[in-house]
Amino acid sequence: MVSSSQRFARQPKRSRNNGDFKKRPTRRGQVLFAWSFILIPLLYLIINWIFINGQTVLLAFKDPWNRWTFDNFKEVWKRFTDPYEADMTPVLLNTLLYFAMQEFVGLPASFFVSYFIYKHIKGYKVFRVIFYLPSIIPTMVMVIAFSQFVFPQGPFEMICTWLNIKLPTEGILYNESTAKWALIVYSFFTSAAGNILFYSAMSRIPPDLIDAGKIDGLTPFQEFIHVIFPLIMPTFMMTLLLDVSSILNAGPPIFLFGNPPGTQNIANWFFYSVYSSGSTGIGKYGYLSALGLCFTLINLPIVFLVRHLAEKFSTVEY
């Protein structure tokens, strides 16, 4: 049975209207109409997803002279395990560190901000807009503002001098031991508070449930843990699923910062490889594709596990 509010199809072909019979679209006409709207986007999706992903797999097994080879995978193994050439290990470790900070520090901070905005803390409308601004202001502007702020002899160094904190002379963005953490701090401040997803989920909770908690004398912390968090679990699980699906993209905009030393992550490495090689790299992207394929195979079971958990915890009804 087809709900009348859901489908236009399967209507009678003719009906009376002020004595005139008007021709209605036939079922065949409606199918043609629907295909006229989706055919080109569907072809694009097939090209973009099946063809390009297929090409990635093929490239992973080819050398620059288009011959079949496993050398790209050997190279991947070498660059993770060879004591002298393991240049990708720190890149992977950075990626995992950025992801961990995003999930274990950024997400709780997002909950904190969303909760108090939802509770209409004083000035919540202004805060909501300010926290969302980094998503509106061009990233390049935010990056340069931050970079100049922490530049040697800039305002940040001045504050640190007052607090008697010694900074590297070349600046925290150009020192290998501090650059990564500077970028993590940037990433935290610009993205954690601007996540309006949790706030939106909270605003859908029926006020009666909150009032019931109040009558039971719950503190804000208890209210969040026992009432709000279980009710926004579907949103949390969806966020987690999206984050895990794009785990290699976790991290700050390293490229816009000019690739500070020791900050590289996998996604930026992919991007920079193509940006720096461009058309001269065509035919030489075998190693890049093999690396991507390895990460895809490692990531897939994790994505399926989180997806399973997301489906399990997404049955909250209210």
Place this chain on the structure above:
Amino acid sequence: MMKSALFSLKNRPYRPRKSANNKLSIHDRVIYVIAFIIFLLWAILLLYPVLWLVLNSFKTKGQYYSDLFYGQPFAFPKKWEFQNWGLAFTSISLKGLTETNFWGMLWNSLWYCGLRVIMGVLVPMMTAYAMAKFEFKGRALIYGFVITSMTIPIFGTNGAAFTFYYKLGLYNNPLFVVFTGLGGFGGSFLIMYGYFKSISSNYAEAVYIDGGNDYTVFFRIILPMSLPLIATFGVMTFIGSWNDSGTMLIYLPDYPTLASGVFELSNGNDTLRYTNPPVYFALLAIMAIPVLTIFIAFSDQIMSNLSIGGIKG
């Protein structure tokens, strides 16, 4: 349930109830005060570097460097150099295969954003409408394929994608934007799909009775009805495209937009960021003005209608 919770278009406004039971205890008040202080500090930390940048765009180059040298980075401009903002419009140029000045970059930004907005809103609307409102063979299969393509991440496709577009002749070709705009099954498709599912079929019925066909229903009824949705997606797509530098840097290097242009002007030692920082800061501020203006004009609509966060290029 999960999808509807995530992608609902309108939130019911929550208002804390004011009753005797709702009075905050002292303990709760202390928590709220601490949270307020944290919010305030966070807001200052977000805004101050940007304001500092704008302030320094009014300094002379000499004062900017001498302030840094003498440890006075917080100093106000001694003489407000409004000329820097004028120079940002007239003096910058980016040397590639062809030389591009500010107006060239602005023009590139405008056509790029225009194409992205038109195609990025219209194409997903068409696909979402057809998928939500019509039954045809293979519909469930296509929907399943779309969801799979979104949730199964494939990494390292950059090289294959670049090779593909290069061989198609779309590298350094504005048609690249048109071609990639044909994808109507992205994230916005899912939100629009949910929206069209909730629209009654009575509107179509009325059009059929008046002798119209399905194209009339879509273009004369559905599109005008969906203006709030179009406006929200249009604004978010514009902001995302305006700020997108990566696509232009890789695929259209000879068509620098303001976003990719300011990136190029900050790399290297002899670029504008280092040769004349105040003018560079003015250029950054000018670049942010259009998106900020649009955001301020549509902020209520964006914040209340769109419950999916962080769309950014």
